[in-house]
Amino acid sequence: MELVKIEDLIEKYFQGETSIAEENELRTYFSSSNVAQHLEQYKPLFGFYAFAKEQQFTSQVPQLPKAGNIKRNATWLSLAASVVVLLGIGTYAYYSADVVNKSQDLGTYDDPEEAFRATQKALSLLSDNVNVGIESVKYIQEYQTTKDKIFIDTKKQSGGS
Structure with a gap:
């Protein structure tokens, strides 16, 4: 009778x-x-709890450093981080100032004739690019005109106003 009860309990156990x-x-x-021979396979499962109950923790838990040491370390760490940030900012400022000084030469000319030729060349290049843009606008106007004709013809055919 007890064996049937144990089998039922095992079934309930696996069903939760x-x-x-x-x-x-x-x-x-x-x-x-x-333990019945056909139930021997479950013995390690339920025997684990008895084994775990007998075990005891014997290792030493390491002590955490005192709060004063942590604060002191955090102070040094923040000081070091500040120095690194300041060095980074200084390095950036040094190299960017060097680049700015080199780029301030904006193509100034001592000879007025040479300056005039360079200005004409720049304006010619600008004019060419503007003309390309104007040609594109002409294509858009052509497209708009054609579209309007198509829609007007479609409205007339469908009997619209």
């Missing part, structure tokens, strides 16, 4: 429907020496 008392009963049964 056992109570704490029923699980304790299963642990007690499987920790005994008279």
Whole structure:
């Protein structure tokens, strides 16, 4: 009779429907020496709890450093980070100032004739690019005119106003 009850409890255990008392009963049964042979496979599962209960933690837990040491380390760490940031900003400023000084030569000319030729060349280049833009606008106007003709013809054919 007890064997049938244990089998039912095992079935309930795997379905997740056992109570704490029923699980304790299963642990007690499987920790005994008279376990049915076809239930031997479950013995390590329920025997683990008894084994775990006997184990004790014997290692030493390391002590955390005192709060004063942590504050002191944090102070040094923040000081070092500030120095690194300041060095980065200084390096950036040094190299960017050098680049700005080189780029301030905007093509100034001492000879007025040479300046005049350079200005004419720049304006000619600008004019060419503006003309390309104007040609594109002409294509858009052509497209708009054609579209208007198509829609007007479509409205007339459909009887619209």
